Amino acid sequence: MPLLSPTTVVSALRAAGCVFAEDEAELILATARTPDEATTMVERRVVGLPLEHVLGWAEFHGLRVLVEPGVFVPRRRTEFLVDQALAQAPDASVVVDLCCGSGAVGAALATVLGPVELHAADVDPVAVRCARRNLDTHGGHVHTGDLYDALPGDLRGRVGILAANVPYVPTGEVALLPTEAREHEPLVALDGGTDGLDILRRVTAGAPHWLAPGGCLLSETSERQAPAAAAAFTAAGLATRLAVSEELGTTVVIGVRG
Known part of the structure; x- marks a missing residue:
């Protein structure tokens, strides 16, 4: 005792x-x-x-x-992104968890989908180490690097689900986050640039080159940012829609390659 x-x-x-x-x-x-x-x-x-x-x-x-010290803590609201991905692409066989942090999204998708080719990537080596621990049992491959630069080239045109839980807090609002996040989670996992959408725009612009026909990109954003985020998806040539959970207080942008 x-x-x-x-x-x-x-x-x-x-x-x-x-x-x-x-x-x-x-x-x-x-x-x-x-x-x-x-x-x-x-x-x-x-x-x-x-x-x-x-x-x-x-x-x-x-x-x-x-979840290791110094790694972004997966939020329960992001479960909504996982559910939307599973609803959109229930038969996906190739999954990428971009800006993976602990690898929670990739692990959740692989658990439900069953055997898949699973890749995850993050720019932070501490997050990569943690994600490898979480994705090892799923046969996942975890890569270190900046967004798509980290991924193997043979994934181009084959990805069924591209989950990108990118940082989306505007730089000027990082100081308003709870102390736990500001002091114990990496800034690179929180700061999304001037309007919070810098990383999202980069991910969206490159997504059509990596998605399979019918493959989907999903990113979490705030209600305020949703129109601009959706516009970025549309500009990339993706068929775009928003999914909103009032219960969890979250918005997910979904884009599908034609």
Whole structure:
């Protein structure tokens, strides 16, 4: 039994400002393997580390995804992007998770689709290392590099699902993000440029060269940015539509190659 009681942990977390202190205490105590580890985990959470970095994992689309320190934490709202991809291309056999972070999106897609040719890429070597741990069981190939430059050339024209959960926070608004994100997640995974759409435009412009006929590109964006994001998809020659989840507060732009 851990030396820390649930009541003690809840009190410490609540004093640190954790809104869901009871739930977090339960997760920490269930994850810790020793009393000392439980104490260390509580201490790390109290000083502001994201819960997922403390636990070493995040729940995403029914999976327990490994999340290392310094890696972008997959958001539950991004499960909506996964569901839209599966609805759009339920028989996809080649999947690419671009700007993959932990590889959560790729892992979720591969889990549902079954055996697929799975590739993921990120510019951050720390994220690549983490994604390899998550995608190894799916036979995934994880590459380091800037967007399409990281991918093998023989993927051109063959991709059924191109999921690109790109950074889309405008540079001037990064300072407004929660402290956990600003201080413990890589800036490259958050900052999307002046209007937040710099990376999205680059991904969209190149997508037709990589998608198979009927293949789809999906990117998450904000409600405010959605019209401009959709216009970029259309300008690239993709048949474009928006999918909105009011429950999760997210918008996904979907583009299909004709």
